[in-house]
Amino acid sequence: MDEVRSNNNVVYRCNFHVVWCPKYRRPVITGAVDVRLKEIIREVCAERDSPIEAIETMPDHVHLLVVCDPQFGIHRLVKQIKGRSSRLLRAEFPHLKSRLPTLWTNSYFVATTGGATLEIVKHYVENQRNV
Known part of the structure; x- marks a missing residue:
């Protein structure tokens, strides 16, 4: 997960934890639906060169830990996954x-993951002139 990736313009390490739910939080992600949903998610992520680090479903929500190119955007990746599935x-x-x-x-939760806390990154940025 700590792999640095690049495209023509950006060098990045962007890992995202995404969670979304069925409408009315209905427990419909079970059995064959669960299996097929994971296949679809893997297909979309492979097409977008977005490696999946982890994926797990519960009957009423999905957890996805994925790497996403910042120029493509996590919002576009989630939109494509949700739309196609x-x-x-x-x-x-x-x-x-x-x-x-x-x-x-319509909604979903997304958080970035990383090795440094916000406090450490803030300190690093604030002290750039002192280096």
Whole structure:
């Protein structure tokens, strides 16, 4: 996870913890839906060269630890994952259509992960002139 990556313009190490839930927090991520959801997430992340460090589902939410290019943006990656998984899962599992108007809520949680605390980074930035 501490691997430094790069594209044509940016050298980065951006790891994100993302959590999102089905609409009304319904416990629908079980059995075959769970298996297929993880496949879809892996496909989208592979297409976007966003390595998955960890993925786990509960019946009513998803946890994803992923590396994402800052120029592509974590918001775009999450939008693509949620959009494709909603469309495919609702087509493949009709019971999801009858129970939910949409598969996912509009919102999600995202946090960056890193080895240094905010206090350490702040101290580093503030003391650049003294180096």
